Amino acid sequence: xxxxxxxxxxxxxxxxxxxxxxxxxxxxxxxxxxxxxxxxxxxxxxxxxxxxxxxxxxxxxxxxxxxxxxxxxxxxxxxxxxxxxxxxxxxxxxxxxxxxxxxxxxxxxxxxxxxxxxxxxxxxxxxxxxxxxxxxxxxxxxxxxxxxxxxxxxxxxxxxxxxxxxxxxxxxxxxxxxxxxxxxxxxxxxxxxxxxxxxxxxxxxxxxxxxxxxxxxxxxxxxxxxxxxxxxxxxxxxxxxxxxxxxxxxxxxxxxxxxxxxxxxxxxxxxxxxxxxxxxxxxxxxxxxxxxxxxxxxxxxxxxxxxxxxxxxxxxxxxxxxxxxxxxxxxxxxxxxxxxxxxxxxxxxxxxxxxxxxxxxxxxxxxxxxxxxxxxxxxxxxxxxxxxxxx
Numbered sequence: 001x002x003x004x005x006x007x008x009x010x011x012x013x014x015x016x017x018x019x020x021x022x023x024x025x026x027x028x029x030x031x032x033x034x035x036x037x038x039x040x041x042x043x044x045x046x047x048x049x050x051x052x053x054x055x056x057x058x059x060x061x062x063x064x065x066x067x068x069x070x071x072x073x074x075x076x077x078x079x080x081x082x083x084x085x086x087x088x089x090x091x092x093x094x095x096x097x098x099x100x101x102x103x104x105x106x107x108x109x110x111x112x113x114x115x116x117x118x119x120x121x122x123x124x125x126x127x128x129x130x131x132x133x134x135x136x137x138x139x140x141x142x143x144x145x146x147x148x149x150x151x152x153x154x155x156x157x158x159x160x161x162x163x164x165x166x167x168x169x170x171x172x173x174x175x176x177x178x179x180x181x182x183x184x185x186x187x188x189x190x191x192x193x194x195x196x197x198x199x200x201x202x203x204x205x206x207x208x209x210x211x212x213x214x215x216x217x218x219x220x221x222x223x224x225x226x227x228x229x230x231x232x233x234x235x236x237x238x239x240x241x242x243x244x245x246x247x248x249x250x251x252x253x254x255x256x257x258x259x260x261x262x263x264x265x266x267x268x269x270x271x272x273x274x275x276x277x278x279x280x281x282x283x284x285x286x287x288x289x290x291x292x293x294x295x296x297x298x299x300x301x302x303x304x305x306x307x308x309x310x311x312x313x314x315x316x317x318x319x320x321x322x323x324x325x326x327x328x329x330x331x332x333x334x335x336x337x338x339x340x341x342x343x344x345x346x347x348x349x350x351x352x353x354x355x356x357x358x359x360x361x362x363x364x365x366x367x368x369x370x371x372x373x374x375x376x377x378x379x380x381x382x383x384x385x386x387x388x389x390x391x
Contacts, residue, residue, distance in 0.1 A: 028233025032157040032218040034059040045364040046072040048119035059290035072119035077139040078105040086311040110142035113150040130163035138183035145209040153214035165225030172365030190387020200387040212366045241309040242272040254338030268303030268313030277322025292340035293332040296323035
């Protein structure tokens with residue numbers, strides 16, 4: 001089976017040479033969108049484009065398509081086309097420079113065939129963060145399925161995985177745990193670019209609707225799997241309101257699990273996902289974090305509603321004791337360390353409440369890692385290497 005798969009991949013999995021455009025700028029990673037535009041690859045079509053304003057600040061493909069009369073329609077994910085809505089707030093259809101913007105985080109999460117209008121190709125140009133529970137990933141999946149049903153080819157304009165491509169970690173959800181924060185059977189942190197991931201999804205037949213989809217991935221230039229975002233030479237543009245810095249994303253890969261508990265995950269403070277608090281925490285609880293390989297600093301904060309960032313956060317307007325995440329010690333992943341924090345708080349008798357949403361985020365029915373999960377993760381690591389586009 002492995003041999004046949006390798007033969008299949010050698011013929012079809014990787015984009016043809018014409019879909020890799022060389023960079024003349026060795027100082028930074030160059031996005032597939034700018035390389036494809038400069039090469040003339042994106043010409044002669046009417047495009048639907050899944051994107052948002054933050055994804056266009058490094059290279060504005062949306063405006064380039066409008067100026068050349070090639071933009072038919074835009075699709076927007078959670079946080080809206082302007083990337084200015086708090087999590088969970090539904091967006092509505094709008095206009096951008098005379099072109100329709102169809103919201104995919106409101107009354108619907110999947111485009112209708114009619115939404116494509118005169119578009120004959122779907123472009124995916126949006127900055128994902130390398131985590132399964134980040135809803136942009138689910139929106140990409142649904143857009144690809146809709147394009148397949150409409151008979152419209154798809155081009156993914158690849159972008160860096162901000163968390164790099166060396167580490168994958170966390171449970172892989174089965175079909176009963178699939179949701180909008182877990183729409184793919186991959187670990188929480190999956191260690192692939194969006195182009196690699198959906199090439200794998202199609203060839204592994206995760207989603208039957210994508211079986212006959214004509215999918216092309218245009219690659220970046222200069223990206224390596226060892227690169228975290230600061231090594232790309234690209235400015236950090238917040239992909240959503242509560243990830244203002246790369247550090248906030250790094251911690252979000254674990255502390256997002258606090259959303260499924262009665263701990264504040266820091267929304268409504270100046271350190272979302274880097275600070276956690278609850279009325280029942282006290283300075284002595286720092287040892288429970290430190291035992292999990294995390295170094296913290298005691299810090300009191302008051303979560304408040306912040307327009308465009310936090311809408312009625314947990315413990316709104318209540319002064320809370322809590323901790324700011326400072327660093328990880330040893331060779332430990334953020335996700336596994338945060339899972340251990342939750343177990344430590346439970347074992348210490350703290351009034352920690354775990355809600356069903358935590359298991360939805362985690363993609364597991366238990367906070368403790370099981371042998372079955374470890375085997376599934378190891379299998380994913382082996383299989384996903386076959387789809388690597390980058391060294």
